[in-house]
Each structure stands twice: as structure tokens, then as C-alpha cells.
Amino acid sequence: MAAALLTLLLLLAPLVTFGGVRGELCLACHPRHGGGGERCSSCHRGNPATTRPTVAHAGLVRGRHLRYTLRGDPAAGQGELLVERYGCRRCHVIGGRGNRLAVTLDAVVRTRSSAALTAALDRPAAAMPDFRLDRAGIDLLLNALYAAGSRANPGGSPPQPVHFRSGAARERDPFSVRCGPCHRALTHEGGLLGTGSIGPNLSGLLSPFYPSGPSSPPWSPRRLTAWLRNPRSVRPWSTMGPVAVTPAEQRQIVTILSISPPHSELPGIHP
Numbered sequence: 001m002a003a004a005l006l007t008l009l010l011l012l013a014p015l016v017t018f019g020g021v022r023g024e025l026c027l028a029c030h031p032r033h034g035g036g037g038e039r040c041s042s043c044h045r046g047n048p049a050t051t052r053p054t055v056a057h058a059g060l061v062r063g064r065h066l067r068y069t070l071r072g073d074p075a076a077g078q079g080e081l082l083v084e085r086y087g088c089r090r091c092h093v094i095g096g097r098g099n100r101l102a103v104t105l106d107a108v109v110r111t112r113s114s115a116a117l118t119a120a121l122d123r124p125a126a127a128m129p130d131f132r133l134d135r136a137g138i139d140l141l142l143n144a145l146y147a148a149g150s151r152a153n154p155g156g157s158p159p160q161p162v163h164f165r166s167g168a169a170r171e172r173d174p175f176s177v178r179c180g181p182c183h184r185a186l187t188h189e190g191g192l193l194g195t196g197s198i199g200p201n202l203s204g205l206l207s208p209f210y211p212s213g214p215s216s217p218p219w220s221p222r223r224l225t226a227w228l229r230n231p232r233s234v235r236p237w238s239t240m241g242p243v244a245v246t247p248a249e250q251r252q253i254v255t256i257l258s259i260s261p262p263h264s265e266l267p268g269i270h271p
């Protein structure tokens with residue numbers, strides 16, 4: 001009888017001490033940290049209504065991906081530099097800016113755990129380039145993505161992009177034929193075009209979000225024309241040879257690599 005009572009008390013203890021007062025059973029196993037009285041789940045998510053660790057930790061955001069919440073911590077800023085360098089906004093809306101060729105990350109990160117986002121960067125989807133990121137790079141990027149998601153207002157825009165795939169047209173489009181052996185591009189017109197990877201992924205080339213080096217101007221149809229005629233007239237050390245395209249093919253390629261306004265987010269700070 002005494003043993004049963006003791007067991008009952010032990011079972012109820014977390015509810016009384018933590019559930020009743022603080023409402024978060026995380027505190028049954030973890031100490032409180034950080035100054036403010038914020039709820040654990042407001043930063044880490046998880047399920048605060050249980051003491052079963054697997055359930056409590058479902059959807060967890062790890063501490064090292066929450067460094068953006070620490071005042072003066074450089075992680076999110078360094079992650080944002082990686083977002084720029086890898087050109088993630090060629091395809092994703094991040095912090096309210098970017099093309100809508102792939103899911104809007106501001107919306108996605110609100111429900112994705114650290115584990116799910118880490119896996120998405122470790123083993124990218126077929127239409128996403130593999131940046132071969134290391135652990136440190138992934139951690140910085142996730143700080144930037146979670147920080148952006150916590151600030152941005154994904155509003156009424158749908159998180160899922162629309163790809164219009166038509167298999168027959170895909171084989172014949174001039175990008176697939178002329179550029180596809182060496183390049184890939186995610187496009188609204190035809191989904192993922194091209195199969196090559198010896199040249200860069202050209203998704204969103206003619207949009208403001210394609211990464212161009214600090215000293216080179218953004219890509220324009222005119223610059224692309226000069227490039228195809230002779231890449232070394234644009235970049236003296238280029239390893240791409242000239243590609244012969246007819247004016248009609250050139251126009252189609254420009255259309256394929258352009259992104260029109262409903263497919264991108266360009267708030268006030270951009271002209």
C-alpha cells in the first residue's frame with residue numbers, strides 16, 4: 001500500500017510541480033535556462049504536455065539552431081552570407097525575398113524540426129543542387145532560415161510553387177538540347193530541365209536572386225548573348241566554349257531562364 005502510494009506520488013510529481021505551475025513537462029527533465037520566463041516550446045517547439053521523451057522531442061528545434069535568439073550572436077548573420085553565396089533565393093523565398101521556383105522556406109521552417117531540415121540539406125531533393133554542406137554550414141544556414149521564418153510574414157502566398165511539366169515539350173526545348181548536357185535549371189515552364197552538372201545550376205539566372213560575384217554585374221539577356229557567342233569576352237578565364245544558338249532559340253532560352261513577378265517576391269527594398 002505504501003509502495004503504491006509512493007508510486008502514485010512519483011507519477012503525479014511532475015504534474016503537480018511542473019504541469020500545474022509552469023505547464024511544461026520539459027522541466028521534469030531539463031533545468032530552466034536563459035533569463036526570461038519564456039516557454040521552452042516557444043523556442044524549441046516539441047510537445048510540453050508529456051514526459052515521454054520521444055513524444056516530447058517530436059518536431060524539436062535544437063539549441064544550436066536557436067543561436068539567432070541570443071543577442072549579438074553571429075550565427076544567423078553568417079548563415080545569411082551562405083544563403084547569398086549559394087544563391088538559395090534563386091529558388092526559395094527566404095525572409096520575404098526570392099523566387100518561387102521551390103517551396104517558400106519562410107512557411108516551411110515554421111513546422112519543420114531541426115532533424116527534418118538537416119536531412120533536407122544533407123540529402124537534397126532531386127531538383128535542388130547538392131551543395132555538399134558540412135555540419136557547421138548546415139547549422140549556420142538553419143539559424144538563418146529559422147530567424148527569417150520567425151520574422152517574415154508568409155501571408156497569403158502559397159508555400160508550394162507550381163511547376164508546369166509537359167514531357168513532350170521538355171525534350172525539344174532549346175535549353176534542354178543546347179545547355180542541358182552541362183547545366184540544369186528549375187523552371188516554371190518545364191520543371192527541372194537539363195541533366196548536366198559540369199556547369200553551374202542556372203535556375204533563376206535572369207532574376208535578381210542569381211548569385212553573381214561581387215565584381216560582376218547581374219545577368220541580363222544582353223550579357224547572356226555575349227556569353228554564348230564567346231564566354232571569354234565576358235570572363236577571360238571561362239572554361240565554357242562558345243555555343244551556337246539561333247536567335248529564336250536564344251529568345252526561348254531567355255524566356256525559360258526568366259522569372260516573372262507572380263513567381264518572385266520583391267518587396268520595397270528592391271527596385
Ligand code: HEC
Nearest residue numbers: 025026029040041044045046047048050051053056062063
Ligand atoms: C523524460 C525526460 C525529458 C523530457 C520530458 C524532455 N526531455 Fe529533452 N532531453 C532529454 C534527454 C535525456 C536528452 C539528451 C538525450 C537526447 O538527445 O535524447 C534531451 C535532449 C534535449 C535537447 C537537446 C537535443 C539535441 O540533440 O541537441 C533539447 C533541445 C531538449 N531536450 C529540449 C526539450 C524540450 C523543449 C522538452 C519539452 C517540450 C523536452 N526536452 C522534454 C530528456 C527529456
Ligand code: HEC
Nearest residue numbers: 026030031032033038039040043062063064066067069070
Ligand atoms: C529564447 C529561446 C529559448 C528558450 C525559451 C529556451 N531555450 Fe533552450 N536553448 C536555446 C539556445 C539558444 C540554446 C543553445 C545555447 C548555446 O548553444 O549556447 C539552447 C540550448 C538548450 C539545450 C542544450 C542542448 C542543445 O540543444 O544545445 C537544452 C537541453 C535546452 N535548451 C532545453 C530547454 C528547455 C527545457 C527550455 C524551457 C525551460 C528551454 N530550453 C528554453 C534557446 C531557448
Ligand code: HEC
Nearest residue numbers: 086087088090091102103108120125127128129141186203
Ligand atoms: C535550383 C533550385 C534550388 C536551390 C538553388 C536551392 N533549393 Fe532548396 N529545394 C529545392 C527544391 C526543388 C526542393 C524540394 C521541395 C520543392 O519541390 O519545392 C527544395 C527543398 C529544400 C528544403 C526542404 C523543404 C521542406 O519542404 O522540408 C530546404 C530546407 C531547402 N531546400 C533549403 C535550401 C537552402 C538553404 C538552399 C541554399 C543553400 C537551397 N535550398 C537552394 C530547390 C532549390
Ligand code: HEC
Nearest residue numbers: 178179181182198199200227235237238239240243245253
Ligand atoms: C559543354 C558544356 C556546356 C554547354 C553545352 C553549355 N555550358 Fe554554360 N557553362 C559550362 C561550364 C563548364 C561553365 C562554367 C564556366 C565558367 O564559370 O567560366 C558554364 C557557365 C555558364 C554560365 C555562367 C554562370 C555563372 O554563374 O557564372 C552561363 C550563364 C551559362 N554557362 C549559360 C549557358 C547556356 C544558356 C547554355 C546553352 C545555350 C550553355 N551554358 C551551354 C559548360 C557548358
